[in-house]
Amino acid sequence: MEAAMGLMRRIPPKHIETGLSALLSLLPHHSSELLSQVDQPLQVLSDMDCGKEFILCEYNRDADSYRSPWSNKYHPPLEDGSLPSLQLRKLEIEANDIFAIYRDQYYEGGISSVYMWEDDNEGFVACFLIKKDGSKTGQGRRGYLQEGAWEAIHVIEVGPEEEGTTNYRLTSTVMLSLTTNNESSGTFSLSGSIRREMNMRVPLAEGHLCNMGRMIEEMEGKMRNSLDQVYFGKTREMVCTLRPPSEVVQMRMPES
Amino acid sequence: MAEEEEEAELSEKQKVEIAKWFLLNSPPGEIQYVAKDVKSILNDDGVYDEASSEAFPLYNKSHMICLQMPDRSGDVLVTSFNELDVNAFLDPRSAQVAIVDHVKQDCIEVRPAKDEELPSPYIEEFRCALDAEVMRYVDEAYPKGVCSVLCVNGKDVDGPGSDFELVVVISAARLSPQNFCNGSWRSVWNVGFKDDQQRVEVKGKIQVGAHYFEEGNVQLDAKHECEDSTLFQSPEDCALSISSIIRHHETEYLASLEASYLNLPDTTFKDLRRKLPVTRTLFPWHNTMQFSLTRDISKELGIEK
Numbered sequence: 001m002e003a004a005m006g007l008m009r010r011i012p013p014k015h016i017e018t019g020l021s022a023l024l025s026l027l028p029h030h031s032s033e034l035l036s037q038v039d040q041p042l043q044v045l046s047d048m049d050c051g052k053e054f055i056l057c058e059y060n061r062d063a064d065s066y067r068s069p070w071s072n073k074y075h076p077p078l079e080d081g082s083l084p085s086l087q088l089r090k091l092e093i094e095a096n097d098i099f100a101i102y103r104d105q106y107y108e109g110g111i112s113s114v115y116m117w118e119d120d121n122e123g124f125v126a127c128f129l130i131k132k133d134g135s136k137t138g139q140g141r142r143g144y145l146q147e148g149a150w151e152a153i154h155v156i157e158v159g160p161e162e163e164g165t166t167n168y169r170l171t172s173t174v175m176l177s178l179t180t181n182n183e184s185s186g187t188f189s190l191s192g193s194i195r196r197e198m199n200m201r202v203p204l205a206e207g208h209l210c211n212m213g214r215m216i217e218e219m220e221g222k223m224r225n226s227l228d229q230v231y232f233g234k235t236r237e238m239v240c241t242l243r244p245p246s247e248v249v250q251m252r253m254p255e256s
Numbered sequence: 257m258a259e260e261e262e263e264a265e266l267s268e269k270q271k272v273e274i275a276k277w278f279l280l281n282s283p284p285g286e287i288q289y290v291a292k293d294v295k296s297i298l299n300d301d302g303v304y305d306e307a308s309s310e311a312f313p314l315y316n317k318s319h320m321i322c323l324q325m326p327d328r329s330g331d332v333l334v335t336s337f338n339e340l341d342v343n344a345f346l347d348p349r350s351a352q353v354a355i356v357d358h359v360k361q362d363c364i365e366v367r368p369a370k371d372e373e374l375p376s377p378y379i380e381e382f383r384c385a386l387d388a389e390v391m392r393y394v395d396e397a398y399p400k401g402v403c404s405v406l407c408v409n410g411k412d413v414d415g416p417g418s419d420f421e422l423v424v425v426i427s428a429a430r431l432s433p434q435n436f437c438n439g440s441w442r443s444v445w446n447v448g449f450k451d452d453q454q455r456v457e458v459k460g461k462i463q464v465g466a467h468y469f470e471e472g473n474v475q476l477d478a479k480h481e482c483e484d485s486t487l488f489q490s491p492e493d494c495a496l497s498i499s500s501i502i503r504h505h506e507t508e509y510l511a512s513l514e515a516s517y518l519n520l521p522d523t524t525f526k527d528l529r530r531k532l533p534v535t536r537t538l539f540p541w542h543n544t545m546q547f548s549l550t551r552d553i554s555k556e557l558g559i560e561k
Binding site for chain 2: 003004006007008009010011012013015018019022023025026027097098101102105106107108132134139140141142143144145148149150176178180184185186187188189190191192193194195196206209210213214217220221224227228231232234235236237238239241242243244245
């Protein structure tokens with residue numbers, strides 16, 4: 001298992017799906033562990049009832065069907081698929097509506113889904129998903145990207161209320177890939193995935209949605225920043241170490 | 257689960273293919289780490305040995321790895337252009353042949369090259385002059401670059417009147433796993449000497465890769481191709497103009513890579529996720545009621561977008 005995760009850390013992020021299915025076939029007895037530890041690109045289904053798309057993950061799956069957050073129905077239909085309690089479903093509906101607006105303001109497009117379910121210790125778990133195709137043939141408004149995808153998975157474990165405060169434990173994964181392609185500079189492709197955790201105990205006065213939303217917003221901002229500055233910055237630094245920019249070279253050149 | 261039962265029975269051949277896939281997709285300089293993990297997952301030395309004996313030579317050649325020759329006669333590049341045999345690679349600069357162990361990524365021994373393995377004196381004049389110029393450029397431009405000039409076509413041409421082709425390979429790798437970062441720059445320049453047109457055609461392919469893996473896995477994969485040409489002149493003049501073509505295109509490419517990086521935060525990245533919402537203020541989580549209100553109103557007025 002350790003070796004398998006080692007491999008997934010080295011395989012090009014754009015080949016994650018192939019890598020995972022290869023590992024699953026080599027290590028069938030570790031399949032549930034692999035599926036829970038390796039984040040895969042998000043798949044989408046269309047909810048026939050309301051004509052909206054929703055995101056598939058382990059958290060809205062029952063047998064081979066997936067529950068839509070819009071109609072609360074399983075696709076393909078499932079007789080006795082598990083559903084959240086009425087009260088939690090109410091929060092889920094609200095979360096989906098608000099998160100769709102949040103998503104639109106930051107992503108200018110994309111698809112989002114929120115799923116909630118009760119857990120064993122009086123709290124609940126919420127999963128916020130976003131998928132955005134930023135390519136010029138997709139929803140990239142500025143048209144810079146030949147290929148571009150941002151996928152975010154935020155899972156929040158919400159503890160029970162204690163003296164007016166609640167503990168939130170957030171685990172976020174962002175998977176990103178982008179390719180630009182033009183005549184003068186060829187293809188330039190960056191891809192990556194990072195995972196971060198955050199713990200917070202906050203008053204419940206403003207409600208779960210407000211607390212979870214702020215946490216996700218802060219986390220997404222931080223992750224976007226580290227991908228941009230740290231991770232892409234490091235690969236840029238590497239390029240400059242391999243072949244330093246010409247100004248540096250010219251200074252060392254005795255002639256010309 | 258039923259599906260697992262089916263998948264559990266992989267043939268040896270399928271296992272070898274999967275193992276090869278992982279090995280060949282190793283980032284620059286990381287195949288040994290990948291090999292260790294693949295070996296422990298397979299738990300079958302026979303399968304592993306078969307996969308590694310097939311994958312390592314391919315990886316070594318496509319990454320153009322550089323190996324030190326044992327007698328301090330310098331470095332030899334492992335490429336498909338100087339491959340005499342599966343594990344024998346010509347180093348024309350020292351006129352030696354390096355015998356390599358692909359899986360250990362080590363040069364075991366060297367032997368002098370036979371006459372028939374080396375180009376004719378006529379070709380060697382061009383090759384040697386170009387090698388000297390390219391070496392000068394690589395020393396200046398790459399802190400850790402290695403280069404070689406090889407004849408890939410017409411090595412036995414013994415005088416004017418026939419076409420021949422040289423290839424310039426440049427390989428620079430920087431491995432610093434302690435800083436969670438590895439990278440490589442590889443360029444291949446095919447140089448075709450066209451005798452009848454008295455021109456030299458230059459075609460370049462540059463590939464740059466980098467992997468940063470501290471608490472994540474981020475990889476750069478950049479490729480570029482270009483073409484240029486110059487006059488067929490004396491070996492020395494050819495060497496000068498070809499190396500300056502290479503220098504020019506590689507410098508330009510590096511600048512365009514820099515530009516791609518500079519464009520990231522403000523333009524490219526924005527199409528994926530903005531830094532701030534379209535409203536330019538943080539999302540009003542404390543006041544989400546306003547959305548249900550405005551949505552209801554816009555629905556009523558029919559101005560929903």
